[in-house]
Amino acid sequence: xxxxxxxxxxxxxxxxxxxxxxxxxxxxxxxxxxxxxxxxxxxxxxxxxxxxxxxxxxxxxxxxxxxxxxxxxxxxxxxxxxxxxxxxxxxxxxxxxxxxxxxxxxxxxxxxxxxxxxxxxxxxxxxxxxxxxxxxxxxxxxxxxxxxxxxxxxxxxxxxxxxxxxxxxxxxxxxxxxxxxxxxxxxxxxxxxxxxxxxxxxxxxxxxxxxxxxxxxxxxxxxxxxxxxxxxxxxxxxxxxxxxxxxxxxxxxxxxxxxxxxxxxxxxxxxxxxxxxxxxxxxxxxxxxxxxxxxxxxxxxxxxxxxxxxxxxxxxxxxxxxxxxxxxxxxxxxxxxxxxxx
Amino acid sequence: xxxxxxxxxxxxxxxxxxxxxxxxxxxxxxxxxxxxxxxxxxxxxxxxxxxxxxxxxxxxxxxxxxxxxxxxxxxxxxxxxxxxxxxxxxxxxxxxxxxxxxxxxxxxxxxxxxxxxxxxxxxxxxxxxxxxxxxxxxxxxxxxxxxxxxxxxxxxxxxxxxxxxxxxxxxxxxxxxxxxxxxxxxxxxxxxxxxxxxxxxxxxxxxxxxxxxxxxxxxxxxxxxxxxxxxxxxxxxxxxxxxxxxxxxxxxxxxxxxxxxxxxxxxxxxxxxxxxxxxxxxxxxxx
Amino acid sequence: xxxxxxxxxxxxxxxxxxxxxxxxxxxxxxxxxxxxxxxxxxxxxxxxxxxxxxxxxxxxxxxxxxxxxxxxxxxxxxxxxxxxxxxxxxxxxxxxxxxxxxxxxxxxxxxxxxxxxxxxxxxxxxxxxxxxxxxxxxxxxxxxxxxxxxxxxxxxxxxxxxxxxxxxxxxxxxxxxxxxxxxxxxxxxxxxxxxxxxxxxxxxxxxxxxxxxxxxxxxxxxxxxxxxxxxxxxxxxxxxxxxxxxxxxxxxxxxxxxxxxxxxxxxxxxxxxxxxxxxxxxxxxxxxxxxxxxxxxxxxxxxxxxxxxxxxxxxxxxxxxxxxxxxxxxxxxxxxxxxxxxxxxxxxxx
Numbered sequence: 001x002x003x004x005x006x007x008x009x010x011x012x013x014x015x016x017x018x019x020x021x022x023x024x025x026x027x028x029x030x031x032x033x034x035x036x037x038x039x040x041x042x043x044x045x046x047x048x049x050x051x052x053x054x055x056x057x058x059x060x061x062x063x064x065x066x067x068x069x070x071x072x073x074x075x076x077x078x079x080x081x082x083x084x085x086x087x088x089x090x091x092x093x094x095x096x097x098x099x100x101x102x103x104x105x106x107x108x109x110x111x112x113x114x115x116x117x118x119x120x121x122x123x124x125x126x127x128x129x130x131x132x133x134x135x136x137x138x139x140x141x142x143x144x145x146x147x148x149x150x151x152x153x154x155x156x157x158x159x160x161x162x163x164x165x166x167x168x169x170x171x172x173x174x175x176x177x178x179x180x181x182x183x184x185x186x187x188x189x190x191x192x193x194x195x196x197x198x199x200x201x202x203x204x205x206x207x208x209x210x211x212x213x214x215x216x217x218x219x220x221x222x223x224x225x226x227x228x229x230x231x232x233x234x235x236x237x238x239x240x241x242x243x244x245x246x247x248x249x250x251x252x253x254x255x256x257x258x259x260x261x262x263x264x265x266x267x268x269x270x271x272x273x274x275x276x277x278x279x280x281x282x283x284x285x286x287x288x289x290x291x292x293x294x295x296x297x298x299x300x301x302x303x304x305x306x307x308x309x310x311x312x313x314x315x316x317x318x319x320x321x322x323x324x325x326x327x328x329x330x331x332x333x334x335x336x337x338x339x340x341x342x
Numbered sequence: 343x344x345x346x347x348x349x350x351x352x353x354x355x356x357x358x359x360x361x362x363x364x365x366x367x368x369x370x371x372x373x374x375x376x377x378x379x380x381x382x383x384x385x386x387x388x389x390x391x392x393x394x395x396x397x398x399x400x401x402x403x404x405x406x407x408x409x410x411x412x413x414x415x416x417x418x419x420x421x422x423x424x425x426x427x428x429x430x431x432x433x434x435x436x437x438x439x440x441x442x443x444x445x446x447x448x449x450x451x452x453x454x455x456x457x458x459x460x461x462x463x464x465x466x467x468x469x470x471x472x473x474x475x476x477x478x479x480x481x482x483x484x485x486x487x488x489x490x491x492x493x494x495x496x497x498x499x500x501x502x503x504x505x506x507x508x509x510x511x512x513x514x515x516x517x518x519x520x521x522x523x524x525x526x527x528x529x530x531x532x533x534x535x536x537x538x539x540x541x542x543x544x545x546x547x548x549x550x551x552x553x554x555x556x557x558x559x560x561x562x563x564x565x566x567x568x569x570x571x572x573x574x575x576x577x578x579x580x581x582x583x584x585x586x587x588x589x590x591x592x593x594x595x596x597x598x599x600x601x602x603x604x605x606x607x608x609x610x611x612x613x614x615x616x617x618x619x620x621x622x623x624x625x626x627x628x629x
Numbered sequence: 630x631x632x633x634x635x636x637x638x639x640x641x642x643x644x645x646x647x648x649x650x651x652x653x654x655x656x657x658x659x660x661x662x663x664x665x666x667x668x669x670x671x672x673x674x675x676x677x678x679x680x681x682x683x684x685x686x687x688x689x690x691x692x693x694x695x696x697x698x699x700x701x702x703x704x705x706x707x708x709x710x711x712x713x714x715x716x717x718x719x720x721x722x723x724x725x726x727x728x729x730x731x732x733x734x735x736x737x738x739x740x741x742x743x744x745x746x747x748x749x750x751x752x753x754x755x756x757x758x759x760x761x762x763x764x765x766x767x768x769x770x771x772x773x774x775x776x777x778x779x780x781x782x783x784x785x786x787x788x789x790x791x792x793x794x795x796x797x798x799x800x801x802x803x804x805x806x807x808x809x810x811x812x813x814x815x816x817x818x819x820x821x822x823x824x825x826x827x828x829x830x831x832x833x834x835x836x837x838x839x840x841x842x843x844x845x846x847x848x849x850x851x852x853x854x855x856x857x858x859x860x861x862x863x864x865x866x867x868x869x870x871x872x873x874x875x876x877x878x879x880x881x882x883x884x885x886x887x888x889x890x891x892x893x894x895x896x897x898x899x900x901x902x903x904x905x906x907x908x909x910x911x912x913x914x915x916x917x918x919x920x921x922x923x924x925x926x927x928x929x930x931x932x933x934x935x936x937x938x939x940x941x942x943x944x945x946x947x948x949x950x951x952x953x954x955x956x957x958x959x960x961x962x963x964x965x966x967x968x969x970x971x972x973x974x975x976x977x978x979x
Contacts, residue, residue: 001465001491001503003482033749061748065773093459120764177866188741188763195744197768225479229470233456239420240526241446241474286460289481316736316743317722 004287012284016297020075023301027071027308032315033062069202070194073265074307075300076209077194078272080262082299083217085273086280086291087255090227091248093153098274099259102160106167107137108263113174113186124199126189127264134260137163142252151248191320192269194307212261217296219254223247224288231286270322272299275329282336302329367529367562368396368419372428375414387414391428392588394581398529401556401563403573405597406583407607412566415583416534419564421445432530446474450523452533455515462507464518468494471525493524496559497551513544517551524555531555533565537572545569549576570607570623574598582606594621680798683781683791684759686767690776691753694799698752701739701761703928704780705730707792708756710929711804718750726923726930744769754778756795760848760927782927784851785935789813792929812932816855819939822946823857829942831858832881832911840871849925856938858883873905880909883916883942887925918942 028040035043039055043063046055084099092101099105111133112126119125141163145156175186199205226247229237238244262269280294306324313319371393376385389411396402406412417423418430421437430437432448440448450471471493472486482490494500497517502510510518516536523531533552537545549565553576556563567573573580574594582590582597584606590597598621600613612626678690698719699705705724708717719734721742734750737743739761747755752775757767759781770777778798780791789809796805833849835841843849844864853860861879862869897917901907911917918941924934940947 001469001487003466003469003487006481032743032745058748058751061773062745066744066748095459123768188765195765195769197765197772222479225473229473231459232462232467232470235453236456238422238442239446239449239451239453240470241443243442281460286462287466289479311743316746317738318741318743 004289009290009293012290013293013297016294016301020297020301020304023304023308024071024075027074027304028063028067030308030312031062031067032311033058035059035062065198069198069206070307071304072206073194073196074303076206076213077262077266077269078276078299078301078303079217079296080213080258080299081269081272081303082276082280082295083220083292084255084258084262085299086277086288086295087220087227087251087258088273089277090231090288091151091153091251091255092157093231094157095278096274097157098271099255099262100164100268100270100273102141102156102256103137103163103167104134104141104256104259105263105268106164106171107133107135107140108260109133109186109190109268110167110171111136112189112264112267113171116186117174123197127196130264131260134256134263137167138253138256138260150245151252156252188320189267192267192322192325194266194269194303194321195318196265209261209265213258216254216257216261217292219250220258221289221292223250224292227251227288228286231288266321268322269303269325271326271329272302275325275333276302279329279333279336366395367398367400367433368402368564369429369431370394370419371430373415373418373425373430374427375418375423375425377414377423387411387417388586389414389418389583390587392581392583393428394579394588394591396562396564396579398560398562399556400578401553401565401576402579402581403577404564404566404581404583405568405570405573407568409585410583410606411586411588412583413534414586415581416451416532416564416566419530419532420449420451443474446526448528449530449532450526450528452519452523452531452536454534454538455519458507463503464499464505464507464510465490465494465503467507467518468521468525471522474526489527490521490525493521494518496524496555497521512539513547516540516544516548520551529562531561531563533563535566535568537567537569545572552576570598570603574621574623595619598623600626680778682778683794684779686771686777686779688776688778688798690798692800694753696750696752696754697799698736698747698750698755699724700736700742700755700757700766702726702730702923703760703926704756704758704795705733706923706926706928706930707795711792711796711799711801711808713799713801713804716799718752719746726928742766744773747775748773752776754798756780758782758791758927780927783846783848785816785848785855785927785931786851788848788927788931791927808929812929815932815936819855819857819936823939823943826857826943826946828854828857828859829883830861830879830881831883831885831942832861832876832879833885833887835868835887837886840873840876841868842871843867844869848927852925852931852935853885853938856935857943858885858938877905877909881911883918884909884911885918885920885938887920887922916942 025037029035029037039059040063043055043059046052047060047064052060081099085097088097088099088101089095091097108130111129111131114133115122115125115129141156141159142151144159144163145151147155226237226242226244229240229242230244230247234244259273276299277291277295280291280298284290284294302325303321306328307321309328310319310321310324372391373389373393374391375387375389377387378385392415394402404412404415418425419437421430421440424438435448437445437449468490469482469486472482472490473480475486476483491500491503494503497520499514499517499521502514502518505514507515507518516539520533520536531552536548540548549572552563552565555561565573565577577594580590580592580594580597581588582602589602589606590599595615598613600611603611603613603623610625610627612624614622614624616622678692680688680690682688695716696718697708697713697716699708699717700721702721702724705717705720706726708714709727709730714729717730717733719736720730721737721739722735723739724730724733724735736746736750740763744766747770755770755775755777757777757779759779762779767777767779778795780795782788782791789812792812793802793805793809796802796808831853833843833853835843842862842864843860844866845860845862846865847867850860861876861881862871897912897915900912900917906912918938920934920938923930925931
């Protein structure tokens, strides 16, 4: 009998953190413009100390304004989506659940398309509108998905699927009747795009996003003992003292916030929320006290690597990140599935 | 505390697992209930005023045909619903007033297990019974492991410790679920039709085990069942329910009256008294 | 391992303090590193000019524009027409007119160009257009401190203005004026020749299955009018879908198909074999014309296409023969022939 200890969680997360760091370093190195690792290190160092002599200015621009933001964004989005995915899989009692199944991404897409129609040149409008769309959909699906005043997994799933299709239909309607230049960006948004425009002062923006991530993911993590019990049966969990109603509400809101966050900054990147929790389960077990942090780091690794591949495989053309996440994640998944003894 | 690593030998002292203070463990006083799905439909789950008591080391069988109110009574006993009238007290405290965690420390309910979504090992499952103790996000301590190990030993499922839950047979799974309930260190152990999917050998073994738990470890055991003879053989008291009403409470000999049983179970029955003082029910009349 | 609890606590506190301090310092540095004010590279240029581009964005220009990157085929074509191709350091994968443009360095496709590649080229000016580039691309380049000028040609007149603006932005107003003047002259001459002719009714077929045509406020509709042709479809949408029955009702005089180095509907014979299509007046009289895709871009070559289209649909108004036409680029407009299916467009010389 070897129960999970905080120390074991810390060690595993540290190990995964090292892998993430390596992925980030690789990603910094890759790009259409060749910069050697030495030069990258020098550029980073110059950034840290503030001396720019000897560093060509395009290095600075490329490293700090193009590559580094993409990597940070990739980490944020990957971690958010996989944590949300793990949460939804427990909430909906369905291993096939992913963060988009409850319609949050369709709501965000609708918000994005409306902002493209109404205010195409306003910076930050598309992100805000997307998040607003996600929030509205979360609320609507919540009210539709209740049964007897409480969140019921099956009803929630149905409500989410209905919402997703309804919103997608509206989006398609808008895209065909209002076809024109303004909506070209939508196609990229729907495929997932980590190259979103940053505000003039990106650091506080990133800090804000990471703060939201930490809050929401932390809320889910706080319920991980509860989720372990709920997964053996809601009634059983209730009899063991779990406040099932409150746990489900917290997980629902937090996971939707994470999904809305990810989708509003980078569009809909698929497969991350579905694959990563499963892969982590196969590697480290189903205990949510370990699954949540490993999913977060694992998702970050997947998206950073997929984005690196997406922008270097057929350079200078960039492939959509969503295609890469599927291509990168699926073989690992298949390999692990076949390796399982049981 | 002995230096056991949590594997192998059961606790030498039952005191580690024995639940709380002696005295009347469970007191049900005129508890009744009615639940209607909507305002206009007729109440679906009803229970007329019911009273009985149970002490530690006692096993009570709640007996009755289907739709007699057994599940409703169990729901009330588990504290999942507030009785419409009357009181239900465990260790002197009204059950529906307790907060969730405290209630889980006092009362353990054993039901048919829902389907597990993801694979889980037996010891992980049993360790979950320690949830009511400690903070919400908790990591199990050595004591938790010790208690879980003891629970497994008490149900004779020690050897199953490292097996996967979905690889167990029906009887084995039943024992593991029981072990998780015991790991809660409850005063009151409730079981909802535990013998349903077992063969006769399994049924007898389970009830024997429950009897031992009541006798040796001082649990109060309440079993909801419709097995007439097993209830008569093993329980100290019977609560007979019929169509939402509590018809009789007493020892098996007192409750098993032929006319009464025939009316309740709507079948020709005969009651024999054996030397042990416990009745036996057999099919009677022409069939 | 530190044995006492107090020791462990002290160690934890100390490391927390140190890492917080390091984090604060690093944060400040990174913040200043990522803030961009002005061009991202090189020595600051003297006295930059500021103009407003055609979408209202303010663009800071260097005095000398020596290195240009274009993000759309029509812009590349314009640069060549202005004779400024030596300053063009890169264009997109799709830029193929004139053929020499294909040999320039590429930065990707117009919808999603590679930002790193653009930055690495250190351009003085990047040209974009609303008809094919994304707003996000221009915004991103601006954030990186690169001057981006976006054109927004909605009409033929607007296209000429864009050419002029582009030339001015590059610092070659005279070339621009000269080119625009010549083009305007040709258009005026054409109008004079067509002044007494009624407008020919055409259906402009963007795609045949499903049938998609152009709206009345589009650039192409405006170009058609200069050629003395009017689209039979009046729609406020940009790319309205149409049913073939509607076309039968409208009975256009001419069908104009766009082609992509090859006809969309293969040949006139194929059209005559198709039900409903074959009953159209235009198909029966052979009044079907192919226009190559490049011809309908908002670029100087458009004027060639307009002229050639006018000669096709108003052939009575023009005395000279087709062969004597002096096209600057390869012929853009060809009548659809009866020829074999899959025959390569022999007028699209590449």
